[in-house]
Amino acid sequence: MERRETVSTGTNWFVNWADVPSVLPLQHGSLAAHWLQKSAASTYAYDVRLAFSRDEGRTWSASVTPHHDGTHTEHGFASLFPMPGQGLGLVWLDGRQMKEGAHGGMDGGNMSLRGAMFGPDGNQASEMSIDDRVCECCPSAAAVTANGPIVAFRDRTSDEIRDIYVSRLVGGKWTEPRAVHHDNWRIAACPVNGPALSASGRDVAIAWFTAVGNEGHVYAAFSSNAGETFGPPIRIDEVGAAGRVDVELLADGSAAVTWIEFADQRSEFRIRRAEPNGSRSASLAVSGIASGRSSGYPRLARRGNELLFAWVDSGEKPQVRTAVARLVSASSVQN
DSSP states (O other): OOOOOOOOOOSSBOOOSSSOOEEEEOSTTOEEEEEEEEOSSSTTOEEEEEEEESSTTSSOOOOBOSOOOOOSSOEEEEEEEEETTTEEEEEEEEOTTOOBOTTSSBOSSOOEEEEEEEOTTSOEEEEEEEESSBOSSOOOEEEEETTEEEEEEEBOOTTOBOOEEEEEEETTEEOOOEESOOOOOBOSSOOOOOOEEEEETTEEEEEEEEOGGGOOEEEEEEESSTTSSOOOOEEOOSSOEEEEEEEEEOTTSOEEEEEEEEETTEEEEEEEEEOTTSOBOOOEEEEEOOSSGGGOOOEEEEETTEEEEEEEEOSSSOEEEEEEEEEEETTEEEO
């Protein structure tokens, strides 16, 4: 029987098409949830709020923030992950170094990526910097390998190269961020197009979007050493892409990758399977979809031998739609 419980409500939330709330299962029936809440009247003054449940979502704790800088700046695009036996970990984009501009936006200063850990009791154990200069509004991603957590994000260099980087939590510290691949995409603006991660044991799959030369494409890469290094990128899209990727590792070591294909002024939510050796299955259309912000970020999840899809149908009456595909062989899916 379906049961719905309210985690939190408010009239002062920060609502964004690409930066949405989440709920994460932890150990022993515990859950963690996050959302964004305004901290001041300025347009981009908002905080990450966290709440915990110890009874499978029936009741929830009062909310807390993982950041304690006290600035009325951006804090968002959080990625939550379970710390085995240790509670919750998360990373977020942190704008404490940025300043409010004349028109309500942020003007000057760097967006950074920070991380925090919470114990099984819900008390915060740490907060630390991961990267001091990252893309201002590209979602981050996180996964947990046999060697510990790995996070992926879009970095930002001093000359505006915005490629995908990863950092791993090793010995309680985040490693120096490293590029998955040097696409060398130079763009003096945030594309709002983050990476996706999936991990199983020491195997990791990552998917991302880039638009070098103003040509949008989606790529995937694999790691067999818990994300310390990645193999060469594998082209995923057919003709061109609007990005907004997701990825799930499958039992045979391949990965299912989803994205928004965009070609001939038409967009589709598509999926294809890729293998570490570079081979790819034929791609399949899950659904037609708008390429603009109204369609949000389509989602992919794996449950046993099924793949679950969720996306926004932004037609006359916008609604969330779902679909299921059954894995029938090492190279195909069945709708």
